[in-house]
Amino acid sequence: MNNQEIEDRVFLRELVDSISILADKKDVHAQVQLFSENAISETYINGKPFLKLKGRIEMEKAFTEFLKNVDIVYHFNGQQQVAIRGNNANGTCYCLITLIGTEDGKKIRISIGAVYQDTYIRQNNRWLITERIGNFEWQEKHEVNS
Template identity: 65%
Template sequence: MNIKNLEDRIALKELVDKISILGDKKDFKNQVQLFSENAISETIEAGKTILKLEGRKEMVQAFENFLQNIETVYHFNGQQVVTIDGDNAVGKCYCLITLIGNENEKKIKTTIGATYEDEYIRKNNKWLVAKRVGYFEWQNKIEIN
């Protein structure tokens, strides 16, 4: 492994983490700038696609709508594996997502175990996500005070 490969691996890890941090802040306008212009974002739950988006504008609107009743968003990114081929790369990241919001006038904490399978592209010497498929593997909801 050479220095360039290590630099790319660090940049891809930082990209995934920045996407999560901006999502936690609900800063969707800046978050989607980390995706390519016509990026695809798909969410799969229980083997079924529950959301498929194309492009930054569609992503901002959907993310805002999805999280409108959520007061706290928290992503905890774990292990990441990437394969780099020039200006393209693929990767998988494990993530634990916590959402706290109101449902039926009760405060609910939802914990989601997810994996993200990403396709990355380097444009103007900057890595972006070209496609992200989020697999919501499991989730748990509890009422909190």
């Protein structure tokens, strides 16, 4: 592994982590800037299509709408593998997502096990996501005691 590949791997990890951190802060506008202008975001739940978005504007609107009923968002990124080919790369990242919000007057915690399949591009010396396929493989929902 040469120095450029090591540097690219660090940048790609930081990109994935930054997207999660901005989601946790609910800074959706900054989050979608880490995607290319016409990026695709697809979400599958238990293998079934749930949501398909194209472009930053569509993503920002949908992500903001989704988060309006969520008080706390917490992502914990785990293992990541990437394959880099010049200015393009593909990667897989495992993530544990926790959402806490109110449902029917009760505080509810939802835990989600997700695997993200990402396609990256280097534009203007900066890595961005051009496609993200999120597979939400399992989900648990529990009432939270205050």
